[in-house]
Amino acid sequence: MAGVRVLVGTRKGAFVLTSDEKRVDWEVGGPHFGGWEMYHLKASPADPDRIYASQSSGWFGQLIQRSDDGGRTWDPVGNDFRYEGVPGTHQWYDGTPHPWEFARVWHLEPSLNDPDTVYAGVEDAALFSTTNGGRSWQELPGLREHGSGSRWQPGAGGLCLHTILLHPSDEQRLYTAISAAGAFRSDDGGASWLPINKGLLSGEIPQQEAEVGHCVHSLAMHPDRPDVLFMQKHWDVMRSDDAGGSWYEISGDLPSDFGFPIEVHAHEPDTVYVVPITSDSHHYPPDGRLRVYRSRTGGGDWEPLTRGLPQENCYVNVLRDAMSIDRLDECGVYVGTTGGQVYASADSGDSWTAIVRDLPPVLSVEAQTLA
Amino acid sequence: MIRVVLPAHLRAVARVSGEVRLEVPATTQREVLDALEEGYPALRGTVRDPVSGQRRAFVRFFACQEDLSHESPDDPLPEAVVRGDEPLLVVGAMAGG
Numbered sequence: 001m002a003g004v005r006v007l008v009g010t011r012k013g014a015f016v017l018t019s020d021e022k023r024v025d026w027e028v029g030g031p032h033f034g035g036w037e038m039y040h041l042k043a044s045p046a047d048p049d050r051i052y053a054s055q056s057s058g059w060f061g062q063l064i065q066r067s068d069d070g071g072r073t074w075d076p077v078g079n080d081f082r083y084e085g086v087p088g089t090h091q092w093y094d095g096t097p098h099p100w101e102f103a104r105v106w107h108l109e110p111s112l113n114d115p116d117t118v119y120a121g122v123e124d125a126a127l128f129s130t131t132n133g134g135r136s137w138q139e140l141p142g143l144r145e146h147g148s149g150s151r152w153q154p155g156a157g158g159l160c161l162h163t164i165l166l167h168p169s170d171e172q173r174l175y176t177a178i179s180a181a182g183a184f185r186s187d188d189g190g191a192s193w194l195p196i197n198k199g200l201l202s203g204e205i206p207q208q209e210a211e212v213g214h215c216v217h218s219l220a221m222h223p224d225r226p227d228v229l230f231m232q233k234h235w236d237v238m239r240s241d242d243a244g245g246s247w248y249e250i251s252g253d254l255p256s257d258f259g260f261p262i263e264v265h266a267h268e269p270d271t272v273y274v275v276p277i278t279s280d281s282h283h284y285p286p287d288g289r290l291r292v293y294r295s296r297t298g299g300g301d302w303e304p305l306t307r308g309l310p311q312e313n314c315y316v317n318v319l320r321d322a323m324s325i326d327r328l329d330e331c332g333v334y335v336g337t338t339g340g341q342v343y344a345s346a347d348s349g350d351s352w353t354a355i356v357r358d359l360p361p362v363l364s365v366e367a368q369t370l371a
Numbered sequence: 372m373i374r375v376v377l378p379a380h381l382r383a384v385a386r387v388s389g390e391v392r393l394e395v396p397a398t399t400q401r402e403v404l405d406a407l408e409e410g411y412p413a414l415r416g417t418v419r420d421p422v423s424g425q426r427r428a429f430v431r432f433f434a435c436q437e438d439l440s441h442e443s444p445d446d447p448l449p450e451a452v453v454r455g456d457e458p459l460l461v462v463g464a465m466a467g468g
Contacts, residue, residue, distance in 0.1 A: 060417040076413040
């Protein structure tokens with residue numbers, strides 16, 4: 001029977017939420033790895049029971065966990081993330097050179113075809129991959145060394161590679177995004193990289209046309225139209241129709257120019273979701289009302305989705321990896337908050353209910369559609 | 372035989388419930404930690420940084436009511452630890468406010 005598994009990473013453990021295709025009754029599993037920061041969990045599209053999880057701690061460093069049974073049991077795999085060569089320096093917050101230092105894995109992106117191949121985005125920003133199910137990890141140094149790396153500067157959360165998009169049919173094409181360096185594209189499987197930041201006019205940075213230095217928060221793509229990218233930036237929501245070659249603003253009538261996640265509907269490539277947040281230091285929804293905004297026109301025109309979401313006294317945040325969609329016939333949308341709620345919509349966002357309300361602060365949400 | 376007491380989070384990672392007993396003739400911190408990681412590979416990188424080999428900042432070592440955290444990893448451990456009379460305590464440092 002079809003169903004959904006929602007993988008939730010929190011500040012204090014991981015949770016696995018499961019339901020049938022109705023998405024009304026949910027079973028909450030966990031916490032797994034209680035007390036550890038679980039930045040991200042994601043299942044392999046090629047083997048739904050294969051799940052990878054990033055487990056980290058300020059005390060004990062980074063672990064990677066792997067499940068081969070849909071999240072019931074886990075085993076630690078390789079956790080040695082070693083930069084290639086002499087890593088050199090990036091810029092620190094004050095503009096001085098700072099040595100590249102591994103801190104944690106922010107994002108895990110399993111290959112679309114091979115359950116043993118996974119990409120990992122890490123802080124300090126770099127891209128790693130494994131081809132043996134996580135036993136060992138190698139850096140793809142072409143990104144960090146493509147030329148602008150020494151000018152990358154961390155965002156408030158650190159110099160993190162937080163987004164990895166894989167082209168649905170061209171294994172050579174990958175996209176990444178780094179805070180606060182920008183977006184990058186590879187057309188050769190990650191060996192070499194091109195900054196794709198033209199048009200990201202962030203009024204608050206000194207050089208509007210800078211090749212790097214843009215605070216990209218998240219990217220999204222629909223697999224049926226992989227040359228169209230959507231971006232939630234520190235300022236503005238952006239769109240590219242040429243695989244990142246250029247960007248234009250689609251913020252339209254959103255109530256805020258700030259937010260973290262962005263997602264595309266499973267079956268409608270022009271239906272996009274964002275969660276506006278009050279910039280910059282507030283980091284809670286405008287007017288204390290949690291509203292997911294949906295555009296059915298590829299951006300520009302947005303409608304607030306409020307039914308079932310708290311519309312008063314709500315001061316939570318939704319972090320960049322904490323929104324996801326499922327691929328059932330009626331697309332489901334999932335949002336996790338720093339207040340520990342996971343809200344689900346089984347009708348493309350028209351109405352919402354809380355699957356669970358009192359988890360630790362949610363760092364990531366990944367919905368997995370089960371056959 | 373060397374006895375090592377791990378903090379709760381690392382006992383969970385290593386899947387042990389009590390103290391770890393290492394049947395090796397270790398006499399220094401480095402030898403104990405090498406043997407610990409050999410016997411429990413999941414602990415690699417959790418006590419020491421895998422690249423630098425340095426003790427993680429919020430990990431401390433105690434034995435015989437002494438703080439050994441700032442000793443050289445190649446200094447001899449107390450005789451009571453080497454004999455197995457006393458455990459080496461690996462402690463997650465208090466951090467907070």
